[in-house]
Amino acid sequence: MSDSDNEYIxxxxxxxxxxxxxxxxxxxxxxxxxxxxxTSKPGTRARWERALRDTNNEPNVVADDSRLAENISRRxxxxxxxxxxxxxxxxxxxxxxxxxxxxxxxxxMLEKDMRPNRYRVMLRYLEEYILExxxxxxxxxxxxxxxxxxxxIQLSELSGNPNDHINAIQKLRDGDGKDELPKEPKGSPSxxxxxxxxxxxxxxTPKHGTREVLIILGALLTNDPGDIHKTxxxxxxxxxxxxxxxxxxxxxxxxxxxxxxxxxxxSGYGVATDDVDLRDLLMASTSPPAMRATEQEDAAxxxxxxxxPSRTEEEHPSLCACHGELTRGxxxxxxxxxxxxxxxxxxxxxxxxxxLSTHLARxxxxxxxxxxxxxxxxxxxxxxxxxxxxxxxxxxxxIPTEDDGADKMDGSSExxxxxxxxxxxxxxxxxxVFCHQTLYNCPGCQxxxxxxxxxxxxxxxxxxxxxxxxx
Amino acid sequence: MDGVDAxxxxxVRTSSAAPPSLLTIILDTNPLSWxxxxxxxxxxxxxxxxxxxxxxxxxINHANQVAVLASHVDNVAWLYPTPDxxxxxxxxxxxxxxxxxxDEHRVVSNKYRPFLTIEKNISKNLRNLxxxxxxxxxxxxxxxxxxxxxxxxxxxxxxxxxxxDPMTSDSASTGTGAVGAAxxxxxxxxxxxxxxxxxxxxxxxxxSVSQADLSSQYIGLMNSVFAAQRLNxxxxxxxxxxxxxxxxxxxxxxSGVYLTYDPPNSTANxxxxxxxxxxxxxxxxxxxxxxxxxxxxVAARKLLVMPGSAExxxxxxxxxxxxxxxxxGVCSVCLSIFCLPLEFTSCPxxxxxxxxxxxxxxxxxxxxxxxxxxRKIGDGGRDSAAGTPVPN
Ligand SMILES: [Zn+2]
Ligand SMILES: [Zn+2]
Ligand SMILES: [Zn+2]
Ligand SMILES: [Zn+2]
Numbered sequence: 001m002s003d004s005d006n007e008y009i010x011x012x013x014x015x016x017x018x019x020x021x022x023x024x025x026x027x028x029x030x031x032x033x034x035x036x037x038x039t040s041k042p043g044t045r046a047r048w049e050r051a052l053r054d055t056n057n058e059p060n061v062v063a064d065d066s067r068l069a070e071n072i073s074r075r076x077x078x079x080x081x082x083x084x085x086x087x088x089x090x091x092x093x094x095x096x097x098x099x100x101x102x103x104x105x106x107x108x109m110l111e112k113d114m115r116p117n118r119y120r121v122m123l124r125y126l127e128e129y130i131l132e133x134x135x136x137x138x139x140x141x142x143x144x145x146x147x148x149x150x151x152x153i154q155l156s157e158l159s160g161n162p163n164d165h166i167n168a169i170q171k172l173r174d175g176d177g178k179d180e181l182p183k184e185p186k187g188s189p190s191x192x193x194x195x196x197x198x199x200x201x202x203x204x205t206p207k208h209g210t211r212e213v214l215i216i217l218g219a220l221l222t223n224d225p226g227d228i229h230k231t232x233x234x235x236x237x238x239x240x241x242x243x244x245x246x247x248x249x250x251x252x253x254x255x256x257x258x259x260x261x262x263x264x265x266x267s268g269y270g271v272a273t274d275d276v277d278l279r280d281l282l283m284a285s286t287s288p289p290a291m292r293a294t295e296q297e298d299a300a301x302x303x304x305x306x307x308x309p310s311r312t313e314e315e316h317p318s319l320c321a322c323h324g325e326l327t328r329g330x331x332x333x334x335x336x337x338x339x340x341x342x343x344x345x346x347x348x349x350x351x352x353x354x355x356l357s358t359h360l361a362r363x364x365x366x367x368x369x370x371x372x373x374x375x376x377x378x379x380x381x382x383x384x385x386x387x388x389x390x391x392x393x394x395x396x397x398x399i400p401t402e403d404d405g406a407d408k409m410d411g412s413s414e415x416x417x418x419x420x421x422x423x424x425x426x427x428x429x430x431x432x433v434f435c436h437q438t439l440y441n442c443p444g445c446q447x448x449x450x451x452x453x454x455x456x457x458x459x460x461x462x463x464x465x466x467x468x469x470x471x
Numbered sequence: 472m473d474g475v476d477a478x479x480x481x482x483v484r485t486s487s488a489a490p491p492s493l494l495t496i497i498l499d500t501n502p503l504s505w506x507x508x509x510x511x512x513x514x515x516x517x518x519x520x521x522x523x524x525x526x527x528x529x530x531i532n533h534a535n536q537v538a539v540l541a542s543h544v545d546n547v548a549w550l551y552p553t554p555d556x557x558x559x560x561x562x563x564x565x566x567x568x569x570x571x572x573x574d575e576h577r578v579v580s581n582k583y584r585p586f587l588t589i590e591k592n593i594s595k596n597l598r599n600l601x602x603x604x605x606x607x608x609x610x611x612x613x614x615x616x617x618x619x620x621x622x623x624x625x626x627x628x629x630x631x632x633x634x635x636d637p638m639t640s641d642s643a644s645t646g647t648g649a650v651g652a653a654x655x656x657x658x659x660x661x662x663x664x665x666x667x668x669x670x671x672x673x674x675x676x677x678x679s680v681s682q683a684d685l686s687s688q689y690i691g692l693m694n695s696v697f698a699a700q701r702l703n704x705x706x707x708x709x710x711x712x713x714x715x716x717x718x719x720x721x722x723x724x725x726s727g728v729y730l731t732y733d734p735p736n737s738t739a740n741x742x743x744x745x746x747x748x749x750x751x752x753x754x755x756x757x758x759x760x761x762x763x764x765x766x767x768x769v770a771a772r773k774l775l776v777m778p779g780s781a782e783x784x785x786x787x788x789x790x791x792x793x794x795x796x797x798x799x800g801v802c803s804v805c806l807s808i809f810c811l812p813l814e815f816t817s818c819p820x821x822x823x824x825x826x827x828x829x830x831x832x833x834x835x836x837x838x839x840x841x842x843x844x845x846r847k848i849g850d851g852g853r854d855s856a857a858g859t860p861v862p863n
Contacts, residue, residue: 095806139806208803291804302803303813303827309797311783329781334797352798357787358724360806361693367805367820368690391626393554427626434629435622439698443626446691447619448546 077412077429094210095288095363097140098158099133100198101126101165101214105148105172105182106189108219114275118218118247119185121275123173127166129282134162136286138359139344140209143201144168145194149187150223152197158205160344189217191253192224195231199238208302213242213261214285220249228253235261241289243268245281288366306353307334309343321348365440373420373432375413383453384426386417390451391431391443423450491534492768493631493673495624496521498550500541500600503611504680504712511734512711516754521678522593524761526586538627539593542620544606544613550596551589614683617718618691621675621706625698628673632702635671672769674727675699676707677718685717686788686795696721705772707765716784716795723783726772730764730779732757790820800827 103126109119133142143158144165156168175183194215202211213235222228235242235257242261244254250271258269272278309331317326321338322345330339336350344355376384381399388395396417417426425444427435435442444451498521505514525537539550685692699706705727708718714731722729734753764778786797789810800809805821817824 096803303800303809303825304803305798305811305828306801306808307798308785308787310785311781313781331785356785357808358693358696358720358785360787360801360808361690362697363806364690365694367807388554389626391623392630393549393552393627394630428630430630430633431626434626434698438629438701439622439625440694441618441622441691441698443619443622445619446622446688447542447616 074412074416077416094291095137095139095366096209097137097212097288098202098205098209099140099142099212099214100201101142101144101216102152102194102198103144103146103155103216104189104218105146105185106187106219107185108188108221109185111218113248114278120173121278122216122218123169125275125279125282126169128279129286130162130165130169132283132286134160136362137288138362139355141205145197145201146172147189147191147194148182148185150190150193152190152193154197154201155181158201188221188223189219190224191215191217191222191257192226192228192231195228195235195240195242195257198242199231199235199240202240203238206302208304210289210291211238211240212289213240215242215244216247216282217244217251217254218247220251222251222253232257232260241268243285244270245278246271247278248273288363304353306355307347308357309334309340309354312339368440370436370440370442371421372436373418373427376415376417376419376426377413378415380419381415381417381426384424384451386426389428389431390425391427391435394428394430396426396428420444425451490670490672490768490770491532491536491635492528492770493536493538493628493671494525494528494768495538495540495628495673495675496525497540497542497617497620497624497675497677499615499617499677499679499681500543500597501611501615501681501683502544502601502606504682508680508711508734512753512757517678517711517757518593518597520754520758520761522586522590523758524766525589526583527762527766529585529589530583536631537589538624539589540620540624541597541600542615542617543600544610545616547616547620547623548596548600550593550600553592553596612683614685614687615679615681616688617677617679617685618688618695621677621692621695621699624675625695625702625704628675628704629702631673632671673702673704674707674769675704676709676765677721678709678711679715679718680711682712684793684795685715686793689717689788689793692717692721696724699725703769705769709760709765714784716786717788719783720785722779728764728777728779730760732760791815800825 103122105119109117109122111118114121130142133140139160141158141160142156142165144155146153146155155172156165159165172181175181195213198213202213205211240261242257244258246254246269248271250269254269255266259266262268270281270284272281311329311331313329317328318339319325320327320330320341322340322342325341327339327341330341331343331354332339333347333350333352333354335352336347338347338349340347340354344353344359346352347354378399381396386396387398396415399415412429416429418429418432419426420442423442423444425442427444431443500514508514521539525539529535529537537551541548541550696706699721704725706721706725707727708722708729710718710729710731711734712731719729721727734756767775767777786795787799787808788794789796789799790807791809791814794810796808796810798811800811800813801807802809802818802821802823802825804823805818807818807820813825813827815825
């Protein structure tokens with residue numbers, strides 16, 4: 001078996017080399033697919049190559065070196081910004097999620113097209129997935145099921161504690177045959193059984209949360225006891241949203257399941273072509289899904305009463321209400337003063353939901369998204385006379401003496417400045433990306449009055465640091 | 472256990488003898504708060520102490536960097552590096568000022584030049600800041616713009632991280648850029664994993680004195696805290712005066728140090744062991760607190776037991792009034808926090824109608840009912856009921 005593996009890898013790499021030598025237009029067409037593959041291991045080579053090829057395609061850049069460098073840097077800016085040019089609509093997201101994670105543990109998962117095999121690769125990423133899921137959705141719940149030998153077996157109960165699920169997956173990975181867990185994948189999967197079981201799992205969940213099913217399916221068949229279309233119909237009725245991650249190939253029935261349970265939207269059916277792809281697809285599903293219009297209507301919000309207990313430390317150990325163990329510190333329920341060890345959880349004595357306020361705060365950037373920043377023209381720069389980034393103090397390029405009519409690159413700013421539409425401060429591209437993807441704050445809006453057009457004598461008003469006319 | 476120990480040490484050593492470290496200080500410069508402290512701990516003394524701290528930070532590693540921000544009454548200002556003074560090389564090369572030759576500073580030849588540069592810059596900028604705009608009495612009572620200062624500090628730290636390791640940042644940013652479908656959050660997680668093993672370390676020290684509460688900046692503050700968490704930047708807080716809820720949460724979430732410092736003559740505290748001369752006992756205590764509590768960088772903190780108490784105030788601010796609450800209503804759609812009892816029928820944040828569960832509405836009634844029951848019992852058998860509840 002290992003021999004064939006090596007052979008396969010060799011083939012793959014030689015194919016890659018071949019691609020590298022081809023170049024030109026044929027390569028350009030392939031770019032999307034192979035670029036993605038290439039990012040997996042060597043990382044930089046394909047991108048570097050692509051950037052170079054792209055600039056070569058442009059006839060006017062050959063003229064002089066300074067223009068070439070400028071063009072390349074501008075392209076880099078456009079690439080960086082490409083990702084943030086979305087998502088400013090504050091659409092509603094399902095922040096309290098109920099998720100059934102269905103794993104394929106059928107013999108198709110023993111295929112060695114991922115190394116060491118699909119099953120091991122899947123288990124390896126699941127742990128990371130679960131941690132990331134609870135990081136993004138701290139007040140959500142997961143249950144893990146597996147499709148094994150035609151049946152569907154529950155691995156962990158619906159719970160909001162990541163350790164429950166990670167332990168279950170670790171047990172599965174250790175595969176010592178204990179606890180009726182299988183040593184190895186076996187048999188064929190049954191999507192119908194999985195969906196029916198998911199439906200049962202999610203039946204009692206409250207309406208204000210989402211009901212989601214995520215199936216990781218390696219097999220290209222489903223071995224069902226009855227009519228799966230009836231099951232799909234009842235899933236639709238129960239408002240389940242099913243997404244499926246396939247491996248290497250699509251199946252018609254999966255497309256149908258996803259499209260019918262997502263109101264005709266097929267984007268929930270992704271197919272992983274390698275292990276990095278699988279990880280990306282998994283991670284993409286950790287961010288809370290957008291609520292559909294129909295859901296928004298009937299999802300009248302519930303007011304949930306929650307407690308935000310503070311952590312205390314005591315001189316003498318006392319019993320915690322959750323485990324009955326002697327502990328020194330813990331969190332005190334603000335309503336009944338019971339001590340619990342960890343958050344989030346429900347107060348064992350008064351049933352109040354106890355969470356950290358930081359758990360809630362993590363999703364606020366979905367509610368109050370940062371507006372996209374605008375590209376700044378040279379005319380605007382002449383007006384505002386900004387010389388450095390408001391955020392990181394990086395120098396901006398100076399105003400060109402004559403209008404050289406530089407070719408505009410879509411998505412990047414000719415002056416390398418980006419202006420916040422609310423506070424009119426100017427930022428560099430790195431701050432643009434950082435603020436929209438990590439910080440979700442505008443450093444300008446948060447720190448004082450909006451920038452004003454400087455007076456003609458260079459005197460600064462309001463904010464002395466962003467505006468400096470004296471340059 | 473031995474194996475674990477060895478790997479930890481090994482990784483620290485091989486990672487390079489000294490990972491460069493950026494220290495960003497955010498100094499609360501609200502004039503009103505400092506004037507309250509002027510008898511025990513004047514701003515000038517604190518500034519002197521902070522400069523010693525900064526110099527120590529620069530002295531321990533030649534590649535270390537410093538940035539100082541003032542969160543003032545109605546704006547945030549850079550104290551160091553000085554923004555935009557026409558010298559193009561200045562802000563791009565702060566690595567201890569080796570490249571930066573300031574001719575006018577040559578006169579003082581006894582001082583290590585980077586120390587001198589920083590000292591001059593900070594005092595000049597702070598003087599400009601305090602003298603240039605005189606804020607209104609209303610504005611003086613407003614909270615310092617801490618969320619903004621933190622945002623700027625993080626943006627600056629982010630740039631320094633990018634500079635220190637362009638390869639990581641490049642693969643982190645353009646790598647996910649190639650995968651068009653990758654989500655924003657997936658990107659940030661990639662960013663975080665890329666950064667966790669980072670060589671360049673950074674930390675932010677907030678020196679806070681104002682009493683005004685920060686709940687109006689709750690969301691901005693929390694966003695900054697999570698960004699700091701992702702960049703692996705601890706937020707250290709030195710609080711002079713009473714505790715504040717959110718700063719403590721911030722330092723707890725980013726595993727930073729939170730300490731309160733009481734100037735000795737307001738409350739005689741045991742923290743000032745190194746009292747030297749007359750007035751300087753407060754300053755010496757402050758310096759000791761700074762050096763003992765905040766001096767170690769992220770790399771060193773892995774090997775140390777950091778000070779601070781495990782007690783953390785985790786209360787939240789309600790969106791409706793900015794009140795600090797420990798028990799609140801949460802909108803199930805947008806997770807906005809409201810104080811109870813609720814004053815509206817639909818969520819002000821997301822406009823969805825709020826269905827208030829019975830347990831909330833009936834809670835105040837519960838006592839009334841019990842009373843009614845008692846009365847009923849009383850009606851039934853007055854003599855037996857009279858003795859039990861009221862002992863008069
Ligand atoms: Zn309780
Ligand atoms: Zn802004
Ligand atoms: Zn309120
Ligand atoms: Zn709401």
